[in-house]
Amino acid sequence: MTAAMEQWSWPPRFDDGYFPQADSRYWFPHRETMPQAEREAAILARLQAICAYAWDHAPFYRRKWDEAGFHPSHLKSLEDFEEKVPVIRKADLRAAQAAHPPFGDYLCVPDAEVFHVHGTSGTTGRPTAFAVSQGDWRAIANAHARIMWAMGMRPGDTICVAAIFSLYMGSWGALAGAERLGAKAFPFGAGAAGMSSRCAQWLDILKPAGFYGTPTYAIHLAETAIRDGLDPRRFGLKYMFFSGEPGASIPSIRERIEDLYAAKVYDSGSMGEMTPWMHVGGSRETPGMLCWQDIVYTEVCDPQTHRRVPYGQRGTPVYTHLERMSQPMIRLESGDLTVWTNDPTPCGRTYPQLPMGIIGRVDDMITIRGENVYPSEIEAALCQLPGYGGEHRIFITREGTMDEMMISVELDPERWERGEDVRRAFHAQVAAHLHSMLGLRSVIEIVAPNTHPRTDFKAKRVIDDRAAFAEMLRRQEKVSS
Ligand code: 8LH
Structure with a gap:
């Protein structure tokens, strides 16, 4: 060379x-x-x-x-x-x-x-x-x-x-x-x-x-x-x-x-x-x-x-x-x-x-009822929706033997002020859009603008309590055995 x-x-x-x-x-x-x-x-x-x-x-x-x-x-x-x-x-x-x-x-x-x-x-x-x-x-x-x-x-x-x-x-x-x-x-x-x-x-x-x-x-x-x-x-x-x-x-x-x-x-x-x-x-x-x-x-x-x-x-x-x-x-x-x-x-x-x-x-992947999803895909889908208030949190939890995902999504200030009907319509829209984009149903919560803390660094949007849940089950088993 x-x-x-x-x-x-x-x-x-x-x-x-x-x-x-x-x-x-x-x-x-x-x-x-x-x-x-x-x-x-x-x-x-x-x-x-x-x-x-x-x-x-x-x-x-x-x-x-x-x-x-x-x-x-x-x-x-x-x-x-x-x-x-x-x-x-x-x-x-x-x-x-x-x-x-x-x-x-x-x-x-x-x-x-x-x-x-x-x-x-x-x-x-x-x-x-x-x-x-x-x-x-x-x-x-x-x-x-x-x-x-x-x-x-x-x-x-x-x-x-x-x-x-x-x-x-x-x-x-x-x-x-x-x-x-x-x-x-x-x-x-x-x-x-x-x-x-x-x-x-x-x-x-x-x-x-x-x-x-x-x-x-x-x-x-x-x-x-x-x-x-x-x-x-x-x-x-x-x-x-x-x-x-x-x-x-x-x-x-x-x-x-x-x-x-x-x-x-x-x-x-x-x-x-x-x-x-x-x-x-x-x-x-x-x-x-x-x-x-x-x-x-x-x-x-x-x-x-x-x-x-x-x-x-x-x-x-x-x-x-x-x-x-x-x-x-x-x-x-x-x-x-x-x-x-x-x-x-x-x-x-x-x-x-x-x-x-x-x-x-690779280990960020969330598997819910056999479907795999990455947090960035959820963010991408939410950003496509007019009305998205700019922040959300993803809660993963275990209900019995099933993993469940709950997504808490902010609505923008202008729509939030317009009242309950607009909020309910946004809820339905988020649920349908995420279902079609991710191929799985999740529990959706719509919250007021600025509910979720902002960061000046890298976002941490996933709150996964499955390990805590499993630990709690183990403790319960110990107590009852
Ligand atoms: C990314 C990206 C990206 C990093 N898209 N995920 O900022 C660059 C370097 C200095 C950095 O962030 O280093 P750090 O703190 O060691 O974190 C590395 C991780 O950050 C990397 O493994 C990725 O998971 C993530 N990351 N840049 C998506 N453009």
């Missing part, structure tokens, strides 16, 4: 002063549009280099691969990669960090080279630390600037980052990309009391071109703005890019946000561990997300066998870093669910696509 692949090297090196021609659709024209077979040959060579690097620097990978009978010298094709290299899971990373604190024995650079420490929220169990070297931070900034360019953002644009600045990689990744793009970075953040009102006020004053956050927060922010007497359509936003949860690739939710703000919506985002997480991310012309395979090699796999599923089918993304030195992830199983395709794209990039984005987590 020669000059044909712009700034493609191992170890990764970037020209921080590089910009494409101002009128170029592509940041790296050749790298983004090259024939797939040529790119795959380059990816294979890179995978060989990275596996050898990880073998030399990370006892974690040596141990894993020894157990699986794999050695980097065995890697001769992309098929070898999926067949011979075992997946790693978040639990493996957690265990490695518990045994080798704080960064685990997959840290491949000297401790002194760690430049940023981020991590998982750790709400369930031990948090996992992400150690990012300075070189990797540059790689992240360059990759994100490239994808933000594809979404249409340009040097000089003001980009508001409206997500919490803590250990969460979402906000920092968007900020690093905005800085490298030569944009005016506006790291407003999120998460403190009263911040949404102030954010709306700032957006109204500053009129930024770009906005980053979660889809849930964008809707909440628009509601806040409207309540404060501001019109989000007058913020002047052009590009709103999202990550962290499903929404931006779901037509009804995307259209809702586009309508609220009169802006274009783009989806992006894999996992904090996989930063540059925009490596699955949208472009101006292509719906859903592209898999930017030369940044992170994505395989959409059968969740059991971890072999790639054919294009057009559902599977779980398995990710491999191609431009990270500090804690390279090699076949990290995401546990998410998506469908991948490999069609010619309107933007001309020759990457596989995730046209529906990421649907949810």
Whole structure:
């Protein structure tokens, strides 16, 4: 591979002063549009280099691969990669960090080279630390600037980052990309009391071109703005890019946000561990997300066998870093669910696509009387209904031996005020629509606007008390035996 692949090297090196021609659709024209077979040959060579690097620097990978009978010298094709290299899971990373604190024995650079420490929220169990070297931070900034360019953002644009600045990689990744793009970075953040009102006020004053956050927060922010007497359509936003949860690739939710703000919506985002997480991310012309395979090699796999599923089918993304030195992830199983395709794209990039984005987590699936449903499908269906008040909760419970689902749906303020008949009609409409969209009946409750708490981060809309119910039954059995 020669000059044909712009700034493609191992170890990764970037020209921080590089910009494409101002009128170029592509940041790296050749790298983004090259024939797939040529790119795959380059990816294979890179995978060989990275596996050898990880073998030399990370006892974690040596141990894993020894157990699986794999050695980097065995890697001769992309098929070898999926067949011979075992997946790693978040639990493996957690265990490695518990045994080798704080960064685990997959840290491949000297401790002194760690430049940023981020991590998982750790709400369930031990948090996992992400150690990012300075070189990797540059790689992240360059990759994100490239994808933000594809979404249409340009040097000089003001980009508001409206997500919490803590250990969460979402906000920092968007900020690093905005800085490298030569944009005016506006790291407003999120998460403190009263911040949404102030954010709306700032957006109204500053009129930024770009906005980053979660889809849930964008809707909440628009509601806040409207309540404060501001019109989000007058913020002047052009590009709103999202990550962290499903929404931006779901037509009804995307259209809702586009309508609220009169802006274009783009989806992006894999996992904090996989930063540059925009490596699955949208472009101006292509719906859903592209898999930017030369940044992170994505395989959409059968969740059991971890072999790639054919294009057009559902599977779980398995990710491999191609431009990270500090804690390279090699076949990290995401546990998410998506469908991948490999069609010619309107933007001309020759990457596989995730046209529906990421649907949810494999284990988010709710099974009621034999029917499977994902929470994002319920949200998508509700967003299609005029009158939907913007929030809902899904309660899963066990009645005897049967699982039941109850959905509590807000009605919009104007219809709510119109009284009981309108509420009853909406109830019937929600029940019929969800039945036809999901193929199963659920118990519906219609509630007043703003009944359910809003969030400035990722929404948690499922309340599942089946485990508590089973536990209660066990306790009762003990008492009566
Ligand atoms: C998504 C999406 C998406 C992430 N559509 N589900 O924000 C990007 C990174 C930094 C992030 O959210 O990382 P984190 O906190 O580790 O969460 C990763 C999970 O978030 C991922 O496994 C997905 O389940 C979800 N997610 N971006 C749908 N665009």
